[in-house]
Amino acid sequence: MKQYLPHKTPHSERFTPFLEQGKTQRPLYRGLFNYIQQRILSAELPAGSRLPSSRELADLLSLSRNTVKQVYEMLQAEGYIETRHGDGSYVSPQLTLSRRTTQRSPGPHTRPIRLSAKSEQLEQIRPLYQQHKQQLLLPAVPALDQFPWQQWQRSVTHASRGMKFHTERDFMGEAALRTEIAAYLTATRGIHCDMRQVMICSGSQQGMQLAFSMLLNPGDRVLVEDPGFPGIDGAISNAGGIKLSIPIDRNGFRTDIALHHQQDARLAFITPSRNFPMGYTLSLERRLQLLEWARKQGCCIIEDDYDSEFRFDGPPLTALQGLDGEHSVIYSGTFSRILHPAMRLAYLVLPPALVDPFNRMRGFMDGGLSALPQLALADFMARGIFSSHLRRMRKLYKTRRSYLLQQVTQIFNGQLRWEPSDGGMHGVFLLPPGIDDKTIVEQTMKVGLGIRPLSYYYDKQPARSGLVIGFGGYDEARIDAGLALLKPILEHHLKS
Ligand SMILES: Cc1ncc(COP(=O)(O)O)c(C=O)c1O
Known part of the structure; x- marks a missing residue:
């Protein structure tokens, strides 16, 4: 049986508010669609009620008939209305929705989405400072006015041409960039690696997230420097780890204290070349103690080498990874400080035994990064622009x-x-x-x-x-x- 709209609400009352509310929205057909959709969802146009014909509605709203027809077709395709041949269009009879389920804004009966216990824990963690580019004297900002933009544009153009022939992807990152990074680290940081151990990440922050989730079980302890880099707190907590904050002195991380906890700890996260933020360097004696601890316990050391390129009096120090023999140290480096913070490119150098498990996880986690910026950076490095920029910035x-x-x-x-x-x-x-x-x-x-x-x-x-x-x-x-x-x-x- 036909159910007409109640007599006291003729079409003009139902639809003319559209002239004020929806007609400003562009494109026009989207405005009308949204308007009718909302009336149906709020049951102002009840299930089974008849809509005006497309001609009637077009006249009423001074729209072209084609616009109204298009809207009716969209409403029909999405199941809001039914068009009965030779009869007219009706709000789908099965749409007997209560107001409660269709209200857009949350009402008293709407329960908030529940976060996981893990995400709630993040609220306990000291928040990170937001950076605003107009702020002066920010600690981690490179000299962006000195960045070789023209050369970078050349590399981006080169990379984008290369994309035409680029079909395969590797969760570990682009081979060209990994090869450049491996050569750079071997030459300047005394690191032992080949490109297969280099994994490209979206900022070292992502690398940490991955490493902690691969290496920690809930409740595992992580040795960290105090003071240290707060950016890792969330990643440790997210992996269920618990921080053991170890004091530092002028020789860096206090291994004498840290290694008391050797039974508990599963992992150490340190900045040995230059402690963040104090700038102290970890002494050779302590480096050797840490490496010995890691080997004996089957633990891992994450070496965060965030800006050691900028050592002013002499070449950068040899990385801890270089002393290790590719066993216990994951080396983490970033281009955020050397080049540009918004580049979001960084890398991990993994011990060979961790390459396959990390690669597998990466496939599940994000499937690797976009090729274009990686290929651009590879070209930028291969043409020697990267190293000359570094030399200039150091001075x-x-x-x-x-x-x-x-x-x-x-x-x-x-x-x-x-x-x-x-x-x-x-x-x-x-x-x-x-x-x-x-x-x-x-x-x-x-x-x-x-x-x-x-x-x-x-x-x-x-x-x-x-x-x-x-x-x-x-x-x-x-x-x-x-x-x-x-x-x-x-x-x-x-x-x-
Ligand atoms: C000590 C330290 N480690 C890691 C990072 C994170 O670097 P990224 O921008 O690559 O995530 C920063 C950022 O400033 C840092 O200061």
């Missing part, structure tokens, strides 16, 4: 650091004490006792500075108060501008 950062040190000493009369480090892209400056770095940074952030409080990088150990100031991405004028913003804030705290 530039050294000059920028000297300038920052000189200005800080002059402006703050030695009250900010530099913690010596042999390179990098940021400096750590200790504050006089009793001055809280977090309060200062809350204020400096408001005026557009990206300086970080040193205490933020501490986990369990008593935190030192200081400022982590980036210089890599800033020329003298911008260092001056940044320090001019810092000066009144810091002076206020130094006086009070």
Whole structure:
């Protein structure tokens, strides 16, 4: 039996609100479709009710008949209406939906989606600072104004031409890039590897996520430096691991303390070339102790070598991986700091025994990365642009650091004490006792500075108060501008 729309709501009342609400939406047919769909879902157009003919509706809304016909066809294709030959169009009789299930915005009966216990744990973890590119003196920003853009564009063009013939994919990454990275690491970092051990990742953050999930069982302990890199906290927690925060001193990670936990720990995550953020280098004696521990216990060491290319007084130090004999160390490097943070390209060098299991997991995890940026970077490296850019940046950062040190000493009369480090892209400056770095940074952030409080990088150990100031991405004028913003804030705290 036909069920007509109730008499007191003729078509004009039902459909003319579209003229105000939906007619502004483009394309027009999408606006009308959405309008009628919503009326059906909210049961304003009840199941089984008859719709006006396409001619009637077109006249009513001053639309072309073709537009209305197209909308009716779409509604029919998606099951909202039925068109009965020679009779007309009806809201599908089986659409007896309650308002509750069809309301777009959540109502009192809508239960929120439940997160896994794992994701809820992430809320307990110290949040990462958001970076804004207009902030000055951010610690991990390279000199983007010095990046060889033209050469990079050439590499991108070359890579995109190559894509035409590129059909296969490898979860480990593009062979051309892996070959370049293996050659670069062998020549400059004393690393033993061939390209088959190199896995390309979307930032070292992804590499860590993968490594922790492959190496940890829930409840396993991970030895980490304190202070250290907070970016790994989420990855450890996500894999069910538990951090054991180990203090550092000027010789780096305190192996004497760490190895007390040797029974518990399954993995160590360290920055041996330059501790993040303090800049200390792990001594040879401690390197050997760690390697021995890892071998005896069947444990793994993840060596995060995030910016050791920028050692100012001499060539980069040999990586821990180079001492290892390809057994226990996973070496992690990134292009975020050397080239561009948004490139999101990094790599792991895996011990041969881990290549197959990691490769298998990668297939399930993301199926590998997009080929284009990898091929572009491979070309950029093969043409020697990468190494000459690195050499230039090493000199530039050294000059920028000297300038920052000189200005800080002059402006703050030695009250900010530099913690010596042999390179990098940021400096750590200790504050006089009793001055809280977090309060200062809350204020400096408001005026557009990206300086970080040193205490933020501490986990369990008593935190030192200081400022982590980036210089890599800033020329003298911008260092001056940044320090001019810092000066009144810091002076206020130094006086009070
Ligand atoms: C110590 C350290 N390790 C790793 C990373 C992460 O690098 P990526 O950008 O490749 O994820 C950073 C980023 O700044 C870092 O400071």
